[in-house]
Amino acid sequence: MSAVKSDLIKELSKNYPNFLKKDLVKLFDIAVYEIQESLKRGERVELRDIFSFEPRVQRARVSRNPKTNEKINTPEKKSILFKMSKEWAKKINEKE
Secondary structure, three states, X not given: OOOOHHHHHHHHHHHOOOXXXXXXXXXXXXXXXXXHHHHHOOOOEEEOOOEEEXXXXXXXXXXXXXXXXXXXXXXXXXXXXXXXXXXXXXXXXXXX
16 A cells, blocks of 8 residues: 555545644645755754664765776766654564
8 A cells, every 4th residue: 555645635534524624724734845845954853762864875986887897977966764662563564
């Protein structure tokens, strides 16, 4: 099963019936936006006992094409390191 935004909103509305669905959508969008902006600024994002995101920068370097042995300048790359908590991994991997 993949995590789709609409499915997550349905689960939230089931668990919190006092909130309007449009408010839950707005809250979810704000949370995702803040995570994105923090990662753009190079900050680490951590939700305790769930997961963490950490931006990584791979510096620019000179690499080579293995087929032609030609040197190529590889630009700086940014990536995100995702790390799941041990408790969450245990919950996901336990047998039903």
